[in-house]
Amino acid sequence: MTVNAYGAHAADKPLVALDIVRRAPGEHDVQIEIAYCGVCHSDLHTVRSEWPGTLYPCVPGHETVGRVSAVGAHVNRFKEGDLVGVGCMVDSCQACASCDEGLEQYCEGSGMVGTYNGPTLDAPGHTLGGYSQRIVVRDKFVGKVSHPEDQLAAVAPLLCAGITTWSPLKHWNVGPGKKVGVVGIGGLDHMGVKLAHALGAHTVAFTTSENKRADAKALGADEVVVSRNALEMDEHVGSFDMILNTVAASHDLDTYTRLLKRDGVLVLVGVPEHGHPSPSVYNLVSRRRAIAGSMIGGMAETQEMLDFCAEHGIVADIEMIPIQQIEDAYARMSRSDVKYRFVIDSASLATT
Missing domain, CATH: 3.40.50.720 (NAD(P)-binding Rossmann-like Domain)
Incomplete structure (x- = not known):
């Protein structure tokens, strides 16, 4: 299905509205309607090719929360309507020692697959991230969110920061x-x-x-x-x-x-x-x-962190923006002019 997104076509080009295609959910997939996506400095580094290996078009975003809209036939942990989050990775080999220990971020097989700019069979051949209306992710890489729904935007940065x-x-x-x-x-x-x-x-x-x-x-x-x-x-x-x-x-x-x-x-x-x-x-x-x-965390750690934060009332301090202000947000982030995380209201993507 085609959904609205924001991304860049080159390192020296601004982020613009894009149409991207998300796959239909497979047997082990969770389809998520994105409500909010945090803006990480890694997004800026990748979009601007400040780190090597950026693939274009680049749709960043790996601090994503939303509601499940469909699940595959073999998915048992999630159902339609659940509040969930997706962080920095969406797959790994699931067979190496690190994956066996729940430390998928250190995958020694094929390596972890990043939520954006990672290898995938889906078009265009690399993953496209959370600056979009929807994402489809393997169920093992989805976390349950138990915070009150009115805190959901401030939960998004927990998935990376x-x-x-x-x-x-x-x-x-x-x-x-x-x-x-x-x-x-x-x-x-x-x-x-x-x-x-x-x-x-x-x-x-x-x-x-x-x-x-x-x-x-x-x-x-x-x-x-x-x-x-x-x-x-x-x-x-x-x-x-x-x-x-x-x-x-x-x-x-x-x-x-x-x-x-x-x-x-x-x-x-x-x-x-x-x-x-x-x-x-x-x-x-x-x-x-x-x-x-230390690099991010495994999925067991991620769920532990989400549960701990819900229990203790911990969320990020955020500033909400529409997607149309992303270039201004990047400029402000570069000069540390935010307390402490920008979060995109994904409803703004409907108007692109």
């Missing part, structure tokens, strides 16, 4: 008695602060801006440190169990590794355009500290 921060927090056993830092106050970071606090950790937000102290406190930070203030940073040397670094720009990692306890870990989830300067080895070996990475 939420799971990207939840997965490392859970993997490194963040909870009561742990001291956790979150670097930055933005789309990913604000979810990291909310989740770390809700998990019971003593949560410290790092920001470069003095004027973001109140915002960070409002998000749930127990303390706020201005990273440009050397005295404030020195007060925390050797005290963190974990620091979650969401910054997607090249910077000095030694600034944060020295703040870790023995056996503490600095976890990188932001991917900069250029690599970070090489960190000091002494900072690591002197306290058995580690630098690690």
